[in-house]
Amino acid sequence: MQPTAIILAAGMSSRLRPLTEDRPKCLLPVGPKAILDWQLEALQSVGVQDLIVVVGYRKEMIQEHIANHHPSFSVRYVENLAFDRTNTLFSLKEAMLVWDGDFYYMNADVVYDKRILQRLAPGLVGGFLAIDKKQCRDEEVKVIVRDGRISEIGKHLNPDICEGEFIGVAKFTGDFVRRFRQQVLDLAVAGNEMKFFEYALDAMADKSDMIPVDITGLPCVEIDFPEDYAFATEQVVRHLVDNEEESTHV
Template sequence: MCDERSHAVVLAAGMGTRLRPVTESTPKTLVEVGDRHILGHIFESLDRTGYERVTTVTGFEADQVRGFCDAAGFDLEVDFVHSDAYDSTNNLYSLWLARDRLEDGFTLVNSDTLFPAASLRRLAETDGSALLVDAEKPLGDEEMKVRTADGEAVAIGKDLSEATGEYIGVSKFGPAGADALADELDAMVDAGRTNEWYEAAFDRIFDAVDVGVVPVDGDWIEIDDHDDLRTGRRLFGEVTAE
């Protein structure tokens, strides 16, 4: 049986259009940062933290992602879910496609985020469900903001006021949280809301599920555009941060 401490879901279906021409024919998660691809940094952090299984949701250039995973050499069992609608949906739909694999709990990782392995370890060691959050970074319009109360997430979204910090794209859900999230994903997809961020489903379960926050400790970067890529190569250009 896999749980949130041993099973990760990595969302790697997107096209990375803001990184073109680098991503013209290469998935964003396979862009090189230092001596390895972004996905290589992520898999190394998962491997070091003791994860055993990774479900990778593919879309754009899926064969390249599969080929990388097959040859990566980490001690991880990797399986795949494919999105045929990667060019017309958002990551809520990608996560929904993996819903049957979530029931025992899982850790969720966006495939364009580089983060300290030590922060992932603290997240994995936290009981129940939790988000990895940066409470120090200045918040602009594009950041996925989190509001907390008494150490728990109570709201998430890009348009929040009075936010506590930024969700960095790494989280975990215990069995109860995973079940509640899967139900919300079902409801939102049934309602045709397939072009939304999965954080919209997070926001809908906070009243029913206790979701804590774990501070990220160290450098991290979500690589959306060329400025982010330059920053990521400066911060993670040699080895994955501990």
């Protein structure tokens, strides 16, 4: 079966204003390309041609950008009509209503080296999350690892006891997808509107094979705040461009 990716791109990204007043965050430029361009090229490197993109804020701009710059992808757009008052748990629910197979997952605000996806690509079954081992900030999605498995995940965890940051890129396969999908559908209800999708992962972490994939040292950043965007445009992009140039000369 052709690999599929789910990209969550519905949010308003109010923390980055005024940068996001006229465009969705995934279309912010990072070097010579938009964030979304870097992601789609990484997905192509692991054979992905089918996309499910959850849209909301300024959805037409995303649709036009993909149609104009990445016409080879087969894209299904799913709309989160409540994008201005819900979070990623509800956006992922919309995707889960139309998809129940294996998939790569990514937040649309992550700039990363394509080798990260390649590390997730081997044909194993379970949930595989890209983890950057470092001292985390309170705002970052953190993980606790026990016996080689992720036992807890979320922003609420104490940074001092965590293994590192989940960067918002993952791969879910096999029976894990069925259980995770049901967890998302069960939890995306009234009262949980502002929960992140990791809330569903945390709820099943103690009884699932959720594997941390170490991507430490590979360029990546999830862009939540202006300082993240500055880091992406001043630091991360240089490594991505250098790696791209090296690959074209191999």
